[in-house]
Amino acid sequence: MSVIFVLLPMALLLGAGFAAGFAWMAASGQFDDLETPAHRLLLEDSTGLEASEDLEETERNGT
Amino acid sequence: MKTALRDLTPAATEPSLCPHCARPVPPRMRGPFCCPGCETVHAILKGAGLTDYYRINARGGTRPGTVRSASASFAYLDDPRVRSLHEDGGAARFYLEGVHCAACVWLVEKLPRLAEGVAAVRLDLGTSIATVRLKQGGSYAEAAVQLQRLGYRPHAVRVSEENDCRERENRMLLMRLGIAAACAGNIMLLAVALYAGADGVMAREFRWVSFGLSLPVMLFSAVPFYRSSLSALRARELSIDIPVALGLLVSFSVSVANLLLGNDRIYFDSLTTLVFLLLSSRYLLRRVQRSALSASSLAHHLMPALAARLDHGSGGKTHQVSVEDLRAQDLVEVLPGECVPCDGEVVSGSSAVNSSLLTGESRSEPVSAGSAVFAGTMNLQGPLTVRVSVSGSESRVGRIFQSMEESLRSRAPLVAFSDRVSRGFIAATLALLPIVLVLGARSGGWEPALDRALALSLVMCPCAFALAAPLAFAVTLGRCARAGILVKGADALERLSRVRVAYFDKTGTLTQGQFSVLAWESALSEEETARVITALESRSRHPIGQALACFFERIAPGALPVVEGLKEVLGEGVSGTIGGKRYRLGASPAEARSPDPGAIESETRVSLWLDDTVIATVRLGDPLRDDALAMAESLRALDVSPAVLSGDSGPVVSHLARGLGICPSRVFAQASPERKKQVIDQAGKGALMVGDGANDSVSLASAYVSVAVQGGLEASIRAADVYLSRPGLDQLPRLIIAARETMKVVKRCFAVSLVYNAVAATAAVLGMITPLFAAILMPISAFAVIASAIAGTARLRRALRP
Secondary structure, three states: OOOHHHHHHHHHHHHHHHHHHHHHHHHOOOOOOOOHHHHHHHOOOOOHHHHHHHHHHHHHOOO | OOOOOOOOOOOOOOOOEOOOOOOEOOOOOOOOOOOHHHHHHHHHHHHOOOOHHHHHOOOOOOOOOOOOOHHHHHHHHHOHHHHHHHEEOOEEEEEEOOOOOHHHHHHHOOHHHHOOOEEEEEEEOOOOEEEEEEOOOOOHHHHHHHHHHOOOOEEEEOOOHHHHHHHHHHHHHHHHHHHHHHHHHHHHHHHHHHHHOOOHHHHHHHHHHHHHHHHHHHHHHOHHHHHHHHHHHHOOOOOOHHHHHHHHHHHHHHHHHHHHHOOOOOOHHHHHHHHHHHHHHHHHHHHHHHOOOOHHHHHHHHOOOEEEEEOOOOOOOEEEEEHHHOOOOOEEEEOOOOEOOEEEEEEEOOEEEEOHHHHOOOOOEEEOOOOEEOOOOEEOOOOEEEEEEEEHHHOHHHHHHHHHHHHHOOOOHHHHHHHHHHHHHHHHHHHHHHHHHHHHHHHHOHHHHHHHHHHHHHHOOOHHHHHHHHHHHHHHHHHHHHOOEEEOOHHHHHHHOOOOEEEEOHHHHHEOOOOEEEEEEEOOOHHHHHHHHHHHHOOOOOHHHHHHHHHHHHHOOOOOOOEEEEEEEOOOEEEEEEOOEEEEEEEOOHHHOOOOOOOOOOOEEEEEEEOOEEEEEEEEEOOEOOOHHHHHHHHHHOOOEEEEEOOOOHHHHHHHHHHOOOOHHHEEOOOOHHHHHHHHHHHOOOEEEEEEOOOOHHHHHHOOEEEEEEOOHHHHHHHOOEEEOOOOOOHHHHHHHHHHHHHHHHHHHHHHHHHHHHHHHHHHHOOOOOHHHHHHHHHHHHHHHHHHHHHOOHHHHHHOOO
């Protein structure tokens, strides 16, 4: 059972990592608009490659 | 004179539909498109390989407005000074008119293919705001022009402190929520082990870890509760956060004390769960409020965003600037067909303006040097130079929007009631706590007594009760706004739900309020008459002229003859020379009007003169709206009796009322404004007045609740509780259904939360529920009530589908 003293800190660290990740995502505004992306997903056309590049660039710039 | 009264049944041939906007194509247009604007947009899309738009958008495209020297009017966006006002982090935001569906998102975000300098665009469907990011050396003007060409009129949104602040707050709330969720979840896992009977070293370890995990929740996530309690205490008021903050602090201190003493009574699991669930319901609330009506978005639709400012000493050269940049004493040029951008005084030029936005008066009024003009009025004839006195939110129309925003915040009696009840709850809880504590301690010791008091302080919090009513009203108001119905405030909605009799004005409310041709006779051939009249009136802005042009162009489609020396004289009509013959079109002289038995009093006659002989006469009138009968039927189905209140003569009104199945005892003809007010006053509670904002303002203002269907914004908003910004009488029964359903939702929420509070409080006082159970029960009940307030009822959602 003493393995729990190793597992517990590891689990907590992992959890903390995810919590920090979420905080960063929230701060960068990824959850500001929850409506449009749902539509956007369904609208990729034949030239989807170009469109997704546009989107990625916008995301990198943190809009 | 050969007279032949022609029957005016519409042409039997079904018009074809425009491939862009899917509207019927008028026969005048050659080719498949309904207007040059649609043709342009179609060509743009085709050229850029974006025809997928039509596949995605089954309903038809956005109809482009008139584009007036587009590239010039947006050039100001690239002015470094203006740019700094709008640009934030390399991107500028534009509010787009006409965004309505997923296909708009698709099309707007394809902008980089149409405008070279644009790197990327993101459109937020909820707020209609597009964020435009440029490449190095790109131009916002170019982006704006392309957006305009696609039919989405862009308005640059200024970087504002308030918006930024709200956005930051939302993000912060989400962060607090996420941290609370992570900590509460982990503490729960440890708590399960503790409840299952872990002991010894492991139990001590787990308690300390729970303590560690509760710290971020107490120190970061729960901060809003402390803050709002503190500010409420400072203002000597009771807020629903006070019992929450109190409960949190007490349970945390007790837990820490017990942890140090080695006891097993710790509440870290309860308090973190409480914070998480409460934050979730608040986040939900914010999400809903975000999409509710903001008066500023309305202002975007109705007010000009740009003004042509005359530069000093440049010899009449103008410069496009944003309306907000206008200062008093600036001179602006207003071309015919444009909206006046500011309140001010005409310095030079003479023209006619239409101020129907403000007053609802559709007749144009002449202006010349020295006349006062107001923002939002339309210049009809000649160019004007206007000296600015005030603009933007200071102008007359700007102040209307502000007062509207204020009245939107007014609270319904039901909301005020729920506030009073919640305050009573909080006071009762705070008074009960010491009693429970002392009595409990006497009978069974401090520890169980503390448990009971904690559980009580948690379950008694009237969160659900306090949030239900304002939320349900806000949701319905937001839904109404999206459907084009502007409701002045929650109290108007409450009154609408009690309507029993609906009084209608006739002209413009039950009828179209617009002239259309009823019958005509002519000495010339049908086609020739139509050609001449269409040619003379094709550029007219006068309501009668437009009705004539609209009607006759369907009879004689195709190229129009050239008119020489076309002249429009206000109040007299138009004249011009076609093929060497001099024609004049204007109101029939009084003696020409024969007392026709079938004639309706409100009808107008127009004659066409060749030199000095009348060669054709046209009768125009105001027909019943298409959906008036259906509306009367649905009102009766809702147990609301329709009634007519009109200034027109008896026979006309009773004929119309019979057609609508309105009982003769509810028909009031030849009613002066005073008489109308009297009828409305006698009707008292439950009387709904539906009318035109301008002419019926007296009866609208004195009615129990009132709806303005048309007429100017200013008069309507001032006099009436509801303004229908889109045509269609069917909105009225839908609005009444929505109001009634909203009241049902509120009552449902009240009942649920009161029963919950009573049952849970009793259980807590009797020691039947633990603090952990209370901490879960309370937010879950709040959550359920809030979710039910947002969801409303199926009937409510159906009624207000945009």
